[in-house]
Amino acid sequence: MIWCRFQAAGRMGYAIVEGERVIPVEGSPFGGYQRSSESLPLASVKLLVPVIPGTFFCAGVNYSDHITKMAKTRGEEPKLPTRAEIGYRANNALLEHEGNIVKPKDSTEVFQYEGELVAVFGKSGRHIAKEQALDCVLGWTIGNDVSERTWQRSDRSFWRSKNCDTFKPMGPWIVTGLDPRDLRTIIRLNGKVVDSFETGNMIFDAATFISETSRYCSIQAGDVMWLGTDGAPQNMKPGDTIEIEITGIGTLRNYVVAEA
Numbered sequence: 001m002i003w004c005r006f007q008a009a010g011r012m013g014y015a016i017v018e019g020e021r022v023i024p025v026e027g028s029p030f031g032g033y034q035r036s037s038e039s040l041p042l043a044s045v046k047l048l049v050p051v052i053p054g055t056f057f058c059a060g061v062n063y064s065d066h067i068t069k070m071a072k073t074r075g076e077e078p079k080l081p082t083r084a085e086i087g088y089r090a091n092n093a094l095l096e097h098e099g100n101i102v103k104p105k106d107s108t109e110v111f112q113y114e115g116e117l118v119a120v121f122g123k124s125g126r127h128i129a130k131e132q133a134l135d136c137v138l139g140w141t142i143g144n145d146v147s148e149r150t151w152q153r154s155d156r157s158f159w160r161s162k163n164c165d166t167f168k169p170m171g172p173w174i175v176t177g178l179d180p181r182d183l184r185t186i187i188r189l190n191g192k193v194v195d196s197f198e199t200g201n202m203i204f205d206a207a208t209f210i211s212e213t214s215r216y217c218s219i220q221a222g223d224v225m226w227l228g229t230d231g232a233p234q235n236m237k238p239g240d241t242i243e244i245e246i247t248g249i250g251t252l253r254n255y256v257v258a259e260a
Helices: 064-073 130-136 149-154 206-214
Strands: 002-008 011-018 021-027 033-035 046-048 056-058 100-103 115-121 137-144 168-175 184-189 192-198 224-226 241-246 250-258
Touching: 002 021, 046 168, 115 184, 115 206, 115 241, 130 137, 130 206, 137 224, 137 241, 137 250, 168 250, 206 224
Parallel strands: 056 224, 100 250
Antiparallel strands: 002 011, 002 046, 002 168, 011 021, 021 033, 115 137, 115 224, 137 168, 184 192, 184 241, 241 250
């Protein structure tokens, strides 16, 4: 099943995507819902961020190749994580599919994408066993963890390097019933493939992160968990189009613009 949040004719809500049609529902995928008799052309609606999370978890560094290559750019030895530790991002940074990523006026040229698999939780829980962790996941979507690397190195926190408005595109929808180990991530910059990797080739898999996080933090239905990226991202600039494709889910497309 494919779930989306949409806007059309002055209203917004959740809907089920079936082919090139959108079926609005009463309710949401995180509680009870009822299909309406209405059917809208997919091309006629605006796709919104598929969920506004109560808590925005982010796994951060979770692919060995990414850690190694990014350490090399800094002239450092790579240090792989020894346990699954979670971080957070800010909802103000969320951006919908086809939205504009705004590059701040005072940002540097080291302005980069990170294509990530995102778990969307459909059930709440605490102290979740690893074997049951994926049962809490409603489905999967795509995230682009836009990062200003100069700020990331110089600031005491990620408050602006990761969390500026528009720095967290997510979408285009949520797909249920997938195995995260069987997916592939393809990243295109201006139509050219700049990276491609096995999505499941993580240091710590989704189930491990969910279980470990739930030892200390309650997970609620509607929360999201971003699961890291691989490879060495390239710089983006105003005028660029960035696409993150994950097989089985679709493509998240956004455009880079300069701050006015």
